Amino acid sequence: DQQVKQNSPSLSVQEGRISILNCDYTNSMFDYFLWYKKYPAEGPTFLISISSIKDKNEDGRFTVFLNKSAKHLSLHIVPSQPGDSAVYFCAAPGFRGAQKLVFGQGTRLTINP
């Protein structure tokens, strides 16, 4: 029962363009969402979050959009830079009704020069 799903295993974007990473969730009780970024041989690091009372949260080049009716969130990176090449995980605090984070499968983003 994958509660948080990232259906695109990989994404390739040209440097300077917009990267859009998508995430779907099944549990309408989720009230908070996070994005983590992971480089090879490192642990995931927190990138940005959004509360369900908002539909948008922006932090520099990174913006997360939340569509509660569609149970969908997306991460926009504008403009994309080579250092953005990493695996991105979306997550929500909702493991079996408790508040432990459940993660999506991850999307590998490659930024091409």
Added chain:
Amino acid sequence: NAGVTQTPKFRVLKTGQSMTLLCAQDMNHEYMYWYRQDPGMGLRLIHYSVGEGTTAKGEVPDGYNVSRLKKQNFLLGLESAAPSQTSVYFCASSYTERGGYTFGSGTRLTVV
């Protein structure tokens, strides 16, 4: 400024062998977690702890045991390793359950 430290970073085990993965955090966090990362599966919660002396099962606990005898340490044990336990293991800690997780750099385990 170490954060979360995992040891070892790499290990190869034979089927049936046992081992313990150590996680240490220096941020005085109450909550600690063990996740495994597998291709196409993302990060899955194995076990977690909400404080010293406590442990609880996560999503994929079978074949693993944990202990939290000291607040700063969270140990993950494999009693009899199986090839299905080949994975990258991440430890994390946090002040709250809902986020602010700090992850270690991972342990790559191969069971042959």
